[in-house]
Amino acid sequence: MNISEIERKLFEMQDVRYRDFSSSLMPDVNKDRVIGVRTPELRLLAKNLARECPDVVLGMSLPEKYFEEDNLRGFVIAELKDYDRVVAELDKFLPFVDNWATCDMLRPKLFRNRRYSERLESDACRWLSDSRPFVCRFGIGMLMTHFLDDGFCESHLHLVGSVDNPHYYVRMMVAWYFATALAKQYAYAIRYIEANKLPVWTHNKSIQKAVESRRVSLEHKAYLRTLRR
Structure with missing residues (x-):
């Protein structure tokens, strides 16, 4: 399958109503860039392409024309078996x-x-130190996904808490990270919250997300409410 065939396939999978719905959730993405392909179908296509012709997808020029082409590339990267290749891509x-x-x-x-x-820890820390908002957000997401359980290190709280990027989606990811840390590593995360080290908005958003989480106990939620600033 070549690039033009991939694009044609994406339009064959188009759901216009889904395009309208998904576009409403992504105000920063021009609606003209959204085809409207449901994620499970896109994942299945990516899995097949990763097996048959990954270099065609990964060789597409950047920036790509369509939102789904970006996601298709991401899903193909997710299927790669070599660590160095994954990081390079x-x-x-x-x-x-x-x-x-x-x-x-x-x-x-x-x-x-x-x-x-x-x-991965080293690469995640490198990404979260990047000034570009979605590179930074991705790095924080990797620490949240892979290092809040067995691989947890208290220094990660300080790394994420010290991210100085005013972009809304970076601040939201910092808050999401701390809310998840309060669910998984409460004894460590609560000390950071108690010390008021986060900016006020991020501090309060972290507490809000933790209070909304089913993974945080009622007792902890009650205490967190008293720490709002």
Whole structure:
């Protein structure tokens, strides 16, 4: 399958009503860039392309024309089996990511393998230090997804808490990270919240998300409410 055939396939999968709905959730994405392909169908196509012709997808020029082409690339990257190739493709692609949806669906399967934990931790910290908002958001997301359980390190709280990027979707990801940390590593995260180290907006948003979470106990939620600023 070549690039023009991939684009034609995407339009064959188009759902106009879904396009209108998904566009409403992504105000930063021009509606003309959205074809309207449902995510499960796009994932299935990506899985087939990753097996048959990954280099065709990964060789498409950046920036890509359509939102679904971005996501298709991300899903193909997620299927790659070589760590160095995954990181190289991410480093090529991430600077062109311009919305939260594409950023948050980037979840390489290889990153679940604990044998790569040390390398992933280093790369995640490199990404979160980037000034480009969605590169930074992706790095925070990797620490949240892969290092709030067995691989948790208290220094990660300070790394994420010290991210100085005013972009809304970065601040939201910082809040999401701390809300998840309050669910998974409460003893450590609560000390950071108690110390008022986060900016007021991020501090309060972290508490809000934690209070809304089913993973945080009622007792902890009650205490968190007293820490609002």
